[in-house]
Amino acid sequence: MKTSNALGLLLLAGLSTGCATSYSSRPPLSFQDFDYSSPEGKPWPLQRFALSNTAAALGMTRVPEIAYVELNPEGQRTIIFIHGLGSYLKFWRYQLDTFAAQGYRVIAVDLPGYGKSDKPASFPYTMEAMADAVHELASKVCIDKPILVGHSMGGQTALSYAIRYPDDLSALVLTSPAGFEKFSRKEQAWFKRSFSTQLIKSAPEYGIWGSVRQSNFERWRPELEWLIEERVRVAKSPEFDSYAYANVRTVDGLAHDDFVRDSLGNITVNTLIVYGEDDRLIPNPFLHGGEARDVMMYGHEHIRRSQLVGLEGCGHTVQMDCPQEYNEQVLAFLKGLESGGSGK
Structure with a gap:
């Protein structure tokens, strides 16, 4: 299969039949206009932070800023939520207020290139650089050993953080994480050759419906349609080019996961690996195929203090697809840590 056709099919994967709302005729939407609020409509207080140390380490001439929200700042234990590829x-949305209500100090970050954060072309978009950004944020807001909760790309970022800064976190929650699946050099080259900004920019609305709804969810429901609307409308904004470029660079960074795979044995904190058993994105459906459990089992077997939980009937974006079951598993794990157990 030609690489351009393969990536095109990936974007169009699982197109659903029947009627769907079209948002293509609606006006452009900027990233800064995204509605950051709870499902009940409660706005989240947005803050910005300059990545001075990360920029200096990377030799960047301009210091980028990242956006983040913080809830329940008086909480005794801090959770940092790290999103996945193409998201923010x-x-x-179904975790921040819930975990804050349980007494946790909750911080959720827009990684460089995503959401309301800056999107500099000079940022490398490796998972190690992403981890540096999260680590600098944690230091800035005076977090002592946060719990890191990462989804997909955010999971690989959290793994990089745990490997490189082992004394600066207390636990990991890896949600359908990237970083466990092995990619050969030829496969890494395939990603770099095939994934382009034009591919992202030219995706038709029906392709977005397919890639978001069918590739990421098993239990789609109408309340999630904001995912489609924001993606369709923001593609018309001037900032979308830099976002598309960040995605392309990030895909290359994700595929080069040898550092993480080879270093899993160095992770010393209690770790929960939770995933949807009907994940259609991990393992990669074009290069490998197979079952998500086999990939997740690799991580479980190589992280000494880990437990593995598969959620039946749930897709890749499991924290949104099956929020109740996901929250129950994660909260049980965290309560186990507080009682001095392993988190089980």
Whole structure:
């Protein structure tokens, strides 16, 4: 199969039949206009932070800023939520207020290139650089050993953080994480050759419906249609080019996961790996195929203090697809840590 056709099919994967709302005729929407609020409509207080140390380490001439929200700042234990590829902190919409209500200090970040954060072309978009950004944010807001909760790309970012800063976190929750699946050099080259900004920019609305709804969810419901609307309308904004470029660079960074795979044995904190058993994105459907459980089992077997939980009938974006079951599993794990157990 030609690579351009393969990536095109990936964007169009699982197109659903029947009627769907069209948003293509609606006016453009900027990233800064995204509605960051709870499902009940409660706005989240947005803050910005300059990545001075990360920029200096990377030799960047301009210091980028990242956006984040913080809830329940008086909480005794802090959770940092890290989103996945192509998304932003709003993808934790069913977790932030819930976990804050349980007494946790909750922080959710827009990684560089995503959401309301800056999208500099000079940022490398490796998972190690993403981890540096999260680590600098944690240091800035005076977090002592946060719990990291990462989805997909955010999971690989959290793994990089845990490997490189082992004394600066207390636990990991890896949600359908990237970083466990092995990619050969030829496969890494395939990603770099095939994935382009034009591919992202030219995706038709029906392709977005397919890639978002069918590739990421098993239990789609109408209340999630904001995912489609924001993606369709923001593609008309001037900032979308830099966002598309960030996605392309990030895909290359994700595929080069040898550092993480080879270093899983160095992770020392209690770790929960939770995933949807009907994940259609992990393992990669074009390069590998197979079952998500096999990939997740690799991580479980190589992280010494880990437990593995598969959620039946749930897709890749499991924290939104099956929020109740997901929250129950994660809260049980965290309560186990507080009682001095392993989190089980």
